[in-house]
Amino acid sequence: MTMTIGRRQALLLSAGTLAGLAAPRLSRAQGNTEITVHYAQPYIYKEAYDALLAGFAKAEPGIKVNIVTTPNYEEGAQLILRQATTNQLPDLSYQGFNRLRVFAERGIAQDLTPLLAQEGDAAAQGYTPNFLALGHFGGMQAGLAFAASNPVCFFNADLVKRAGGDPDNFPTDWNGVLDLAARIKRLGDGNEGLWFTWTGDDWMFSALLFGHGGRMLSADERDVGFAGPEGLGALRLLDRMVKEGGMPNLTAPAARQAFAAGKLGMIFQTTAQVRGALASVGTSFPLRTTTMPVIDREKGRLPTGGAAGMLTAKDPAKREAAWKFLRYSTSPEGQAMMVKATGYLPCNQLAIDRPEYLSEFYRENPLFLPAVKQIPISVPWYAFPGSNSVRVTQTMVDNLARIVEQRATPEQVQADMAAEVRRLLPRRS
Numbered sequence: 001m002t003m004t005i006g007r008r009q010a011l012l013l014s015a016g017t018l019a020g021l022a023a024p025r026l027s028r029a030q031g032n033t034e035i036t037v038h039y040a041q042p043y044i045y046k047e048a049y050d051a052l053l054a055g056f057a058k059a060e061p062g063i064k065v066n067i068v069t070t071p072n073y074e075e076g077a078q079l080i081l082r083q084a085t086t087n088q089l090p091d092l093s094y095q096g097f098n099r100l101r102v103f104a105e106r107g108i109a110q111d112l113t114p115l116l117a118q119e120g121d122a123a124a125q126g127y128t129p130n131f132l133a134l135g136h137f138g139g140m141q142a143g144l145a146f147a148a149s150n151p152v153c154f155f156n157a158d159l160v161k162r163a164g165g166d167p168d169n170f171p172t173d174w175n176g177v178l179d180l181a182a183r184i185k186r187l188g189d190g191n192e193g194l195w196f197t198w199t200g201d202d203w204m205f206s207a208l209l210f211g212h213g214g215r216m217l218s219a220d221e222r223d224v225g226f227a228g229p230e231g232l233g234a235l236r237l238l239d240r241m242v243k244e245g246g247m248p249n250l251t252a253p254a255a256r257q258a259f260a261a262g263k264l265g266m267i268f269q270t271t272a273q274v275r276g277a278l279a280s281v282g283t284s285f286p287l288r289t290t291t292m293p294v295i296d297r298e299k300g301r302l303p304t305g306g307a308a309g310m311l312t313a314k315d316p317a318k319r320e321a322a323w324k325f326l327r328y329s330t331s332p333e334g335q336a337m338m339v340k341a342t343g344y345l346p347c348n349q350l351a352i353d354r355p356e357y358l359s360e361f362y363r364e365n366p367l368f369l370p371a372v373k374q375i376p377i378s379v380p381w382y383a384f385p386g387s388n389s390v391r392v393t394q395t396m397v398d399n400l401a402r403i404v405e406q407r408a409t410p411e412q413v414q415a416d417m418a419a420e421v422r423r424l425l426p427r428r429s
Contacts, residue, residue, distance in 0.1 A: 033321040034064045035313065036090040040076035042069040044272050045147075048341035055337065056328050063321045073099065073307070074201055077390055080312075084108050091313035091322040094146055096201075097134055097306055099390075101383035104138030110311045111140040115323055126332055126348035134347065134380060135308040143308030144330045145347035147272070147338055150292075150302045150378045151197075151207045152370045153177075154259065154277055155266040157286035159184050159191060163265070170290045174237060177266070177293060181245035184265035194245050195255040196268045198238065198404060202396045204268070206303045206382060207292065208234035213299030216382040222428060227418040233295065235410035238403050249404050256280065268292060270305055271371035274343025278367070291370045294377065304378045306344060332357050345371055386426035395420045
């Protein structure tokens with residue numbers, strides 16, 4: 001069973017309905033265990049989870065998995081926070097890396113350290129320290145990394161050529177990118193130069209901020225870290241995308257549609273969109289991907305996006321079954337399924353190293369490689385502290401909209417965004 005829950009539907013569903021979805025009864029008469037698993041972004045993940053469910057059903061025929069989805073990570077986080085207050089949680093939830101902290105701090109996520117210890121040497125099973133760190137918050141292993149990503153550039157090689165660019169020598173700095181975008185827009189006929197993902201959450205803004213060598217909060221997390229020159233530089237770059245690159249004010253789905261239709265020269269978004277872009281573009285034009293420019297070549301970094309599986313089941317039988325599904329999804333076999341169906345990076349070292357899983361796949365699929373090349377400069381997706389982390393993200397998105405819509409200057413937005421985020425940070429003595 002699969003059900004998609006949007007923001008409005010989740011608010012309207014009765015507690016009884018959610019209880020039926022999030023905590024199905026254990027069917028002891030048949031000797032089976034039912035669990036409910038939640039994940040976000042089915043438009044990216046559905047094919048991957050379908051493959052995982054099929055493989056898991058063969059490996060564990062005594063476990064039935066019911067699926068609940070939400071359109072994005074933010075709505076997924078809100079759903080789990082609401083269900084936690086009424087004891088209606090699913091048994092396993094795949095959450096964005098930047099939301100694990102709030103679940104760890106609120107005691108919703110269970111510490112996976114004892115379960116990992118029972119499995120033996122974690123590193124020998126592919127759970128190396130770097131991958132474990134992606135799910136380590138609040139002094140505990142709050143989740144197991146399932147999918148990782150970093151931002152890359154997708155571009156239409158035909159439009160690049162028509163604008164006088166060279167697809168084999170794509171610009172490696174933002175000045176070159178903006179110049180090329182302006183030339184594509186000047187082709188006319190409804191063509192647009194570029195679109196940068198600024199909607200949904202703070203991830204792509206953090207790519208600009210980290211690319212300047214900046215940080216979200218100060219080292220002691222008592223104040224904002226984007227109120228200085230790095231933050232202003234990031235906001236000014238977004239402003240330049242609109243003014244110099246001619247970036248249109250589009251939603252993410254509309255931008256992806258325009259790109260698939262051959263009317264958008266380049267789109268900056270998560271590498272997780274590779275498989276979807278291939279399917280939507282088809283043979284309409286040569287699709288290419290490349291690395292994303294960083295401003296500071298020495299200090300510049302990029303955020304690691306993606307999701308981790310978070311265990312929430314309280315019933316022992318359900319917890320054991322949910323743990324088995326989480327382990328299967330993060331195993332080398334499960335990770336190979338996920339990567340091939342999406343474009344995300346694997347979070348299991350064995351899946352990367354062993355030829356029977358992904359090494360041959362990467363050689364045969366160059367569109368997936370730019371994200372791999374960026375791993376050395378990728379850092380964790382920042383997780384804001386406190387109970388207002390979701391509100392902080394929305395505040396930042398709302399302020400970025402003012403730049404894209406040209407309703408405020410970068411300087412005004414920086415001041416307002418810093419003041420608003422400061423009010424939402426935890427008060428400390």
